[in-house]
Amino acid sequence: MHTLRIYRYDPDSGQAPRLHDYEVEVDDSQRMLLDVLLRLKATDPSLSFRRSCREGVCGSDAMNINGKNGLACVTNMRSLPETVVLKPLPGMPVIRDLIVDLSGFFAQYHSIKPYLVNDERPPERERLQSPEERELLNGLYECILCACCSSACPSFWWNPDKYVGPAGLLQAYRFLVDSRDQASGERLDNLEDPYRLFRCRSILNCTDVCPKGLRPADAISEIRGMIVRRTV
Ligand code: SF4
Numbered sequence: 428m429h430t431l432r433i434y435r436y437d438p439d440s441g442q443a444p445r446l447h448d449y450e451v452e453v454d455d456s457q458r459m460l461l462d463v464l465l466r467l468k469a470t471d472p473s474l475s476f477r478r479s480c481r482e483g484v485c486g487s488d489a490m491n492i493n494g495k496n497g498l499a500c501v502t503n504m505r506s507l508p509e510t511v512v513l514k515p516l517p518g519m520p521v522i523r524d525l526i527v528d529l530s531g532f533f534a535q536y537h538s539i540k541p542y543l544v545n546d547e548r549p550p551e552r553e554r555l556q557s558p559e560e561r562e563l564l565n566g567l568y569e570c571i572l573c574a575c576c577s578s579a580c581p582s583f584w585w586n587p588d589k590y591v592g593p594a595g596l597l598q599a600y601r602f603l604v605d606s607r608d609q610a611s612g613e614r615l616d617n618l619e620d621p622y623r624l625f626r627c628r629s630i631l632n633c634t635d636v637c638p639k640g641l642r643p644a645d646a647i648s649e650i651r652g653m654i655v656r657r658t659v
């Protein structure tokens with residue numbers, strides 16, 4: 428038996444947010460937290476959360492699980508204590524129950540131009556990289572934009588409109604080290620600012636919570652080094 432203590436909030440009801448306890452018996456067919464949530468939703472359709480892939484790929488079921496951000500679909504019930512407290516991602520406006528408004532998060536992501544910039548005519552087949560150049564993208568391209576990191580970052584909580592946050596900065600670095608990209612100068616100009624990059628305080632919450640094992644804080648530190656040594 429588990430008690431799932433879930434944050435409930437319906438702005439249309441006029442009631443304040445509350446924690447609601449659901450008692451659930453978990454059998455082997457519900458190995459993951461998301462399986463249990465889906466079963467609960469079958470009995471209480473008003474319970475709201477996002478999910479899609481069930482495989483740790485889409486990033487949509489990020490939530491705060493017993494105080495730590497993570498993905499429900501890759502959280503094994505056996506790893507959780509008897510009482511599980513589920514809250515929406517911290518520091519983000521709540522739309523309903525476990526669903527948060529990610530528009531600020533995505534606005535910061537888009538602000539770093541998360542795409543290849545190269546004005547040269549592309550070769551007939553593809554822009555090639557050496558194995559060494561391709562290797563530099565490992566640990567960066569795998570981000571699923573779940574927002575676990577940025578919503579665990581105190582610097583992002585205080586300045587979500589000014590500080591890019593760890594997810595956006597990880598992607599900024601991904602394009603800065605891409606041998607095919609030609610916009611390094613503009614990318615660094617865009618980040619050389621007391622808030623956009625330098626608001627990071629190296630607390631490492633971001634790296635601690637990333638469900639894909641990525642290290643945004645390392646990427647941030649590399650960008651800082653690029654700005655200090657910049658020649659473009
Ligand atoms: S290391 Fe930087 S980006 Fe990561 S949680 Fe701390 S302040 Fe935020």
Ligand code: SF4
Nearest residue numbers: 570571573574576637
């Ligand atoms: S870096 Fe990790 S925690 Fe942050 S958005 Fe990407 S996958 Fe999620």
Ligand code: FES
Nearest residue numbers: 480481483486500
């Ligand atoms: S449902 Fe897609 S990552 Fe969990």
